[in-house]
Amino acid sequence: MTSARGERFLDLVAVMDQLRSPGGCPWDARQTHESLVEYLVEETYELVEAIDTSDNAGVREELGDLLLQVVFHSRIAQENLDDPWDVDAVCEGIINKLISRHPHVFAGADEATADAVEANWHVLKATEKGRTSVTEGIPMQLPALVLAGKVISRSAVLAEQLPPLENEQVTALVGDLSDEQQLGDHLIALVSLARARGWDAEGALRGAVRRRVSAIQELERSGRDATNE
Numbered sequence: 188m189t190s191a192r193g194e195r196f197l198d199l200v201a202v203m204d205q206l207r208s209p210g211g212c213p214w215d216a217r218q219t220h221e222s223l224v225e226y227l228v229e230e231t232y233e234l235v236e237a238i239d240t241s242d243n244a245g246v247r248e249e250l251g252d253l254l255l256q257v258v259f260h261s262r263i264a265q266e267n268l269d270d271p272w273d274v275d276a277v278c279e280g281i282i283n284k285l286i287s288r289h290p291h292v293f294a295g296a297d298e299a300t301a302d303a304v305e306a307n308w309h310v311l312k313a314t315e316k317g318r319t320s321v322t323e324g325i326p327m328q329l330p331a332l333v334l335a336g337k338v339i340s341r342s343a344v345l346a347e348q349l350p351p352l353e354n355e356q357v358t359a360l361v362g363d364l365s366d367e368q369q370l371g372d373h374l375i376a377l378v379s380l381a382r383a384r385g386w387d388a389e390g391a392l393r394g395a396v397r398r399r400v401s402a403i404q405e406l407e408r409s410g411r412d413a414t415n416e
Contacts, residue, residue, distance in 0.1 A: 200274055203262045227256045320407050322400045331392035338396055342403045
């Protein structure tokens with residue numbers, strides 16, 4: 188008989204409960220949120236690698252490993268005497284979030300393009316969390332290239348009011364690029380140049396992103412001050 192969709196998830200929760208209970212696995216029983224961080228990061232990157240290499244079976248396996256981390260952390264939180272919560276609370280939270288941030292699906296709002304949906308998602312998210320900047324909530328610990336992409340994407344609506352990211356030299360340098368492979372070759376060449384000069388390419392980009400974030404937040408503050416006058 189075929190299992191109902193989601194039934195095996197409950198089996199996974201039950202297995203984790205047994206591993207963390209008396210008579211279970213001593214290694215699993217001693218883990219904490221903090222001790223599992225390295226595994227969470229590792230499994231995430233392994234999933235990304237499987238996706239990048241179009242390894243379909245690998246994607247399935249790594250998703251399982253990542254799901255294990257979700258269930259593991261939820262089981263640990265369930266044992267917290269001061270503020271317990273479990274995997275059901277995790278599921279309830281994300282269900283409510285998905286429904287509230289998709290009014291065009293669940294609340295009869297006008298249909299929208301994918302770009303409009305994404306923009307509205309960020310607006311709703313900022314409102315829910317009481318955020319005053321489009322940059323709030325972006326983990327600054329992200330790898331510098333990913334971080335730069337996130338900041339640029341989130342601040343797209345302010346782009347015309349911010350110092351331009353492109354200049355004539357950069358445009359001329361990459362003007363003849365025809366695909367992402369050539370872009371990658373240019374990027375690794377820049378990393379090589381930085382290394383030869385004793386510069387930290389990751390740190391340099393991270394510093395540039397932080398300066399961009401400061402400029403965005405200053406612009407937002409100026410806009411709020413002008414509105415309040």
